[in-house]
Every structure is written in C-alpha cells, then in structure tokens.
Amino acid sequence: MRNPSSASQEPQAASSSDCITTAKSDERSPPYAPYLMRFLEGVGISNPIPENYSSKDFYSDLLCNHLKVDTVRRGHVTCFTTVKPAITNALDGLHGGVVAAIAERVATATARTVVGEDKDMFLGELAMSYLSSATIDAELIVEGSVVRSGRNLTVIVVEFRMRETGKLVYSSRATFYNSPLVAKL
Template sequence: MGNPSSASTDSQEPQVISCSDAATTAKSDDRSPPYKPNVMRFLEGVGISTPIAENYSSEDFYSDLLCNHLKVGTVRRGHVTCFTTVKPTITNALGGLHGGAVAAIAERVAIATARTVVGEDKDIFLGELAMSYLSSATIDAELIVDGSVVKSGRNLTVIEVGFRMRKTGKLFYSSRATIYNAPISKL
C-alpha cells in the first residue's frame, strides 16, 4: 500500500465543463475524460449553446410563459385548484412537462394557497420546495393542480401540491412547500 500523500498527480480527476465551453467548438485534449463527448452532445442537444431570442430576454419572461398555461379552478380557505395543459413551450427534450415548469407551477400554487390563510398584514416567501417527479405528463395532457394547507402557524405555512391527470386522477408530481410568514416591514 502506498502513502496517500504520495499519490501521483496523473490520476483521473473530474473536469468541470462550463457553459462557455459548451458554446465553443470542442477541442481535442489528450487528457480529456472519456465521458466528455457524451456530456457535450447532451448539453448541445438540450440547447445549451443556442442563443436566446430577443423576445425571451424580457424581465420575468418565465412568469408570463407559465401564466399562459395555468388557469384557476377554485379558491377557498386552505385550498386552491388550478388546471394546466402541457404544451410544447413547457416541455423538456423528451416531450414531457419540464421539471422546472413543474416546480415553478408548484411554487405559484403553493403561494396562492398560503395566501388563503395568511393575512395581508404579512409578507410571505418560499423557504423550501421539495418535488417528487413520479411520472411524466406528455404534450396535451390535462392536469389538475391542487394546493392544500397542511399546517399554518404564526411564522410558517406548509402546503402540499399535487399534479393529477384530469381524466384518470393519476398522480404525476407531488410537492411540499414551506412558506415563511413575516410581518410587513415598515421602513
């Protein structure tokens, strides 16, 4: 057994690939790890090097995009129901609802649900969001997004959000959000 401190500097260490590397032509490097070409193909396949169109670089564009896909069903104390249909603009490379879109929708529904039990005299903000991606909702799938209060106290509110297929009731995504309640600061 060799001394760990005398280990060779030629050992294979993971290399960090930055986004700027992905946007440039890959150079042949004798020390390139064997997985680098596969990673580069994946990143290019999901559009890492594609320039952002001018109309997509407006402030909070993502919220505008999601709001076009989310429709309010019912609102009552401790519960909010919304509907969404999976469209190509919010899908991933495999044709399923993008995980980021799922999380963003869950966040909006959780905050709206918390607002049904937290008074207007308090600011609310997302402290934690846990997601479970149980299945993939494909293009044109109609989903019911239900937000329910699990617990609400003086300083925090816990919300559960479920995404179910409208026709079958099958659960696709599940989320639990912790929303912090804070008195509005008066500066």
C-alpha cells in the first residue's frame, strides 16, 4: 500500500488553472521565433505576390510553358520538360509541387485517351515517389501509361526519367473515377 504523504511518480493531469495564457501573444515570443522569421523571409514567404502571378490559372500557364508534348496515342502520352529556375526549390532541384502538378496533367491527358468524352472524370488519388532530384537545366522525359481502365475506374502511372541517362527520378500513380455525364432535362 502506498503512503499518501509520499510524492507520486505518476504524471499528474494538468488542471485548467495550470494552463494560464496571456491575452497578448507578443509579450512572450518563443526563443526560436527570430530564427523562424529570418528563414521565412529568406525563402520569400514575406514578399507580396507579384501582380502577374495572381492572374486566374497562372500556374497552368507556367506549367504549359515548361511541358512540351511529344506523342499521344491510345493509353500513352509522352512529354518533355526542362528544369528551369522558375520551377525549382531552394536546393535548385525540380520543386516537388511542380512534379506533382506535371504528373496530374500528364495523367489526366493519358486517361482521356481511353475514357470517352461522354464520361466525367475526377482525380481520386495521386501518389508520388521522389526517388532522386532533377537539377537546373536537366531534361526530363515524362511518360504516362494506362495501368487499368474500366467502366468506373482508370489507373495511370507517370514516370519522369532523365533524358540523357534514362534514370528514373520521379514516379506517380493516379486513380481517376469515371462517371457518366448527367443528362440535361
């Protein structure tokens, strides 16, 4: 049996009076706040968005300027892209978001080669594997292929390979759900 006067080794639950906060959050900044602010300013988070970047569908225009279609045939789409500074991350590699956006574009185009215009499609899943990095001026071959296409589901794989060596750097799998268009009454 325990002695009630001895200190317990078990953690105590915090009561509501233990969690007192001040109304002014700027009175006590965490010690790492200046470092975080310098980091965010260094990567450009604090900069205002330039006017020409806030136009409707700017990112589609940006991607289309970097993606060149090579071949389109049933169940297969091949494109080329070159890594330019506008689409790189802080380490001068192709930005992960750009890789995913290109994969989605190519997957959608590939799915449309087998899914008729009479069906609506929506992206249900996009899985990415970042296997290596593509640095500035690297040329990539982006290939989309149909893995399976049925009445309600279409699965596409998109591979990014170095044009010079054929090395696989990024891989993606996209799942589209197909449904018939709703007839107008």
